Amino acid sequence: MNPTATRPLALINARLVDPASGYDGPGAVRIAGGLIEDVIQGAAPEGVSGDSEIIDCRGAMLAPGLVDLRVKTGEPGAETKETLESAARAAAAGGVTSIVVQPDTDPVVDEASVVDFILRRARDIGLVRVHAAGAATQGLQGQRMAEIGLMREAGAVYVTDVDRPIVDSLVMRRVLTYAGGFGALVAHRPADPYLSAGAAATEGEFAGRMGLRGVTAMAERIMLERDLALAELTGARLLVDQISSAQALDSLARAKARGVKVWASVSINHLSFNEIDIGDYRTFYKLTPPLRCEDDRQAVIEALASGLIDVVVSAHAPAPAEDKRLPFDEAAPGAIGLETLLPALLSLYHDQRASLVDLIAAVTVKPAQLLGLNAGRLAKGAAADLVLCDIDAPIVVDANRLMSRSKNSPFDGRSLQGKMLLTLVGGRVVHRG
Amino acid sequence: MTAQPLGLDDVRSRTFPFPRRHFISAVDLNRVQATELLDLADGFVALNRQKAKKLDLLKGRTLMNLFFENSTRTQSSFELAGKRLGADVVNMSASSSSMSKGETLIDTAVTLNAMKPDMVVVRHPSSGAAALLAQKVDGSVINAGDGQHEHPTQALLDALSMRRAFGHIDGLTVAICGDVLHSRVARSNVLMLQCLGARVRLVGPPTLMPTGAERWGADVFHDLSDGIAGADVVMMLRLQLERMTGALVPSTREYFRFYGLDRAKLAHAAPGARVMHPGPMNRGVEIDSDVADDLKISLIQDQVEMGVAARMAVLTALAARLDNT
Numbered sequence: 001m002n003p004t005a006t007r008p009l010a011l012i013n014a015r016l017v018d019p020a021s022g023y024d025g026p027g028a029v030r031i032a033g034g035l036i037e038d039v040i041q042g043a044a045p046e047g048v049s050g051d052s053e054i055i056d057c058r059g060a061m062l063a064p065g066l067v068d069l070r071v072k073t074g075e076p077g078a079e080t081k082e083t084l085e086s087a088a089r090a091a092a093a094g095g096v097t098s099i100v101v102q103p104d105t106d107p108v109v110d111e112a113s114v115v116d117f118i119l120r121r122a123r124d125i126g127l128v129r130v131h132a133a134g135a136a137t138q139g140l141q142g143q144r145m146a147e148i149g150l151m152r153e154a155g156a157v158y159v160t161d162v163d164r165p166i167v168d169s170l171v172m173r174r175v176l177t178y179a180g181g182f183g184a185l186v187a188h189r190p191a192d193p194y195l196s197a198g199a200a201a202t203e204g205e206f207a208g209r210m211g212l213r214g215v216t217a218m219a220e221r222i223m224l225e226r227d228l229a230l231a232e233l234t235g236a237r238l239l240v241d242q243i244s245s246a247q248a249l250d251s252l253a254r255a256k257a258r259g260v261k262v263w264a265s266v267s268i269n270h271l272s273f274n275e276i277d278i279g280d281y282r283t284f285y286k287l288t289p290p291l292r293c294e295d296d297r298q299a300v301i302e303a304l305a306s307g308l309i310d311v312v313v314s315a316h317a318p319a320p321a322e323d324k325r326l327p328f329d330e331a332a333p334g335a336i337g338l339e340t341l342l343p344a345l346l347s348l349y350h351d352q353r354a355s356l357v358d359l360i361a362a363v364t365v366k367p368a369q370l371l372g373l374n375a376g377r378l379a380k381g382a383a384a385d386l387v388l389c390d391i392d393a394p395i396v397v398d399a400n401r402l403m404s405r406s407k408n409s410p411f412d413g414r415s416l417q418g419k420m421l422l423t424l425v426g427g428r429v430v431h432r433g
Numbered sequence: 434m435t436a437q438p439l440g441l442d443d444v445r446s447r448t449f450p451f452p453r454r455h456f457i458s459a460v461d462l463n464r465v466q467a468t469e470l471l472d473l474a475d476g477f478v479a480l481n482r483q484k485a486k487k488l489d490l491l492k493g494r495t496l497m498n499l500f501f502e503n504s505t506r507t508q509s510s511f512e513l514a515g516k517r518l519g520a521d522v523v524n525m526s527a528s529s530s531s532m533s534k535g536e537t538l539i540d541t542a543v544t545l546n547a548m549k550p551d552m553v554v555v556r557h558p559s560s561g562a563a564a565l566l567a568q569k570v571d572g573s574v575i576n577a578g579d580g581q582h583e584h585p586t587q588a589l590l591d592a593l594s595m596r597r598a599f600g601h602i603d604g605l606t607v608a609i610c611g612d613v614l615h616s617r618v619a620r621s622n623v624l625m626l627q628c629l630g631a632r633v634r635l636v637g638p639p640t641l642m643p644t645g646a647e648r649w650g651a652d653v654f655h656d657l658s659d660g661i662a663g664a665d666v667v668m669m670l671r672l673q674l675e676r677m678t679g680a681l682v683p684s685t686r687e688y689f690r691f692y693g694l695d696r697a698k699l700a701h702a703a704p705g706a707r708v709m710h711p712g713p714m715n716r717g718v719e720i721d722s723d724v725a726d727d728l729k730i731s732l733i734q735d736q737v738e739m740g741v742a743a744r745m746a747v748l749t750a751l752a753a754r755l756d757n758t
Binding site: 203206207209213214322328329330 | 537538539557559560561562564565579580581582583617620643644645646648649
């Protein structure tokens with residue numbers, strides 16, 4: 001399809017950022033046969049390129065392609081929102097080379113045949129690497145365990161009930177215990193279902209004034225404490241999905257200190273926005289979990305910088321206009337984010353809140369290691385999944401020009417820095433900016 | 434204090450363009466503008482008491498009442514206000530509209546907008562619905578209650594009733610009591626009354642008080658007698674039983690015992706204190722009939738009368754603005 005897939009390629013004069021080795025400096029990468037043939041740190045020596053095609057990076061950042069653990073599409077079942085293909089195009093445009101699609105489709109990904117379907121569709125599409133997460137319980141109903149082992153055999157990389165918390169503690173315990181037998185990772189978004197019933201925003205002065213039903217941020221900690229206790233009890237591996245509040249971070253830190261096998265993700269939205277962004281009932285800022293107060297946003301930024309939070313996800317959740325152009329409490333939650341993930345994350349680097357290596361680690365090597373994927377590093381012999389990005393170039397996000405079928409981007413109209421120049425998957429160019 | 438009887442010329446001379454195209458929130462008005470509206474409304478009160486009530490200030494204009502929640506008094510109040518000003522009034526309610534056939538609010542708005550209404554009065558169970566509608570309508574949108582957010586014309590008519598009863602609003606102590614959590618009337622009144630110089634208190638059980646209410650610039654009380662001590666106006670809110678999604682209070686009889694207004698509790702208020710209620714009342718739940726029906730104390734009937742005048746003032750000012758654009 002693309003000549004660069006077979007021809008050797010050399011990317012020279014780059015600012016290499018490789019979180020796995022902690023390197024951030026000048027260098028070059030040579031690619032052949034879809035793999036990284038060589039990584040040259042420091043100024044490129046003469047004749048590095050041999051007979052390969054040469055791309056002069058002119059000092060732009062060359063990093064491993066991003067690994068996004070939380071991407072929703074509408075396929076199968078709601079293709080008007082997003083197809084696997086449109087999601088893959090959005091990912092490629094955003095420098096995301098591996099995505100994990102969520103099981104809350106129609107039908108739900110709760111058996112091996114649906115995992116098969118998704119992975120086969122993804123192979124046909126090409127573009128980026130698509131992985132599937134399986135449901136933890138049948139039909140995401142939180143009652144009976146899904147076929148975790150069979151789905152894992154079919155390729156599911158972790159299990160989750162996505163936005164629906166598993167209410168029954170016995171079910172959660174059994175999911176953790178059973179999945180633990182396979183060494184499988186269980187992701188769970190902590191939210192007390194009773195406290196958060198019907199809520200559209202975070203409880204507080206803002207929601208009170210706006211007349212929006214709020215959920216106390218403490219609802220996250222309450223459920224998290226249970227999850228952490230069960231993870232400790234069962235010894236299973238738990239991914240805390242989209243942690244968003246300061247109180248929950250305290251619980252997470254204590255559990256990590258006790259040696260509980262727990263990791264945590266945060267969505268780019270909760271690093272970028274607070275509840276005030278909802279402003280005059282802007283439904284693109286209606287999210288699950290809801291946007292929190294500024295103190296919480298600062299706390300998750302600090303936790304990311306300190307490494308307490310391991311992974312940043314786009315929490316890509318396409319919703320078409322008819323689901324968003326509604327009164328706030330009737331509108332669907334969620335925001336697209338694949339194409340804005342890296343520029344938005346770079347804001348934290350430009351604001352000097354975290355080092356570039358640490359930020360890139362949270363979207364490359366850390367999520368890859370968590371799932372055991374051979375991705376997210378600039379190393380000899382690794383797959384040539386790379387992103388080249390001019391991290392200083394200003395951009396203005398225009399939702400209408402994004403590749404996603406749904407245009408519900410909370411970054412629409414915002415000025416960011418970070419222009420995507422090139423995305424490579426297996427040495428093949430899948431996006432050129 | 435009652436206003437001097439006024440003629441049509443007086444009303445015309447007081448007309449001014451509304452500061453914004455829409456009236457969504459009490460914060461759309463500053464103190465000067467709110468006072469001007471109250472002055473204008475005073476004129477309409479006088480006119481409404483005459484035999485010939487019909488004016489032509491809105492002649493040729495179309496007013497659309499779009500009610501997604503049942504309301505007798507607000508809808509008829511706007512209808513009368515529009516008709517007395519000479520506008521054509523169309524009423525649409527949720528049961529007869531295509532909303533019940535699954536059409537979204539935006540689709541309804543776009544459809545109605547094509548019929549070129551000059552003003553759309555909207556009531557909707559969701560907070561923010563009026564603001565959403567305003568994005569898609571060319572004329573003026575008037576918020577007649579959006580979920581638990583605001584009901585600004587109610588605040589205006591409450592201010593009008595208070596000003597006519599006391600002669601001023603500046604310096605009054607107003608205790609807003611009851612289900613503040615679910616009350617759009619409370620939110621609009623806090624904004625409007627503070628803007629006009631009143632001291633506002635919020636009184637109610639902690640489960641019916643919004644989180645962060647202490648930062649609204651009002652003093653928060655959980656004891657009714659303490660909360661209304663020395664107050665000039667005691668505004669009781671409807672205990673919105675239909676909005677209760679859970680057990681926020683144990684029972685209506687316990688609620689009446691601690692938060693229902695009767696003569697004994699009212700004795701804590703300032704001498705000459707007046708009682709208000711946006712209606713409809715739950716007699717024996719938040720207010721005792723003995724208090725509600727005592728015309729020396731109760732302003733509740735005045736509120737209904739002032740509602741028409743206040744809405745006439747709002748419609749007139751909004752129409753003046755439309756003329757200018």
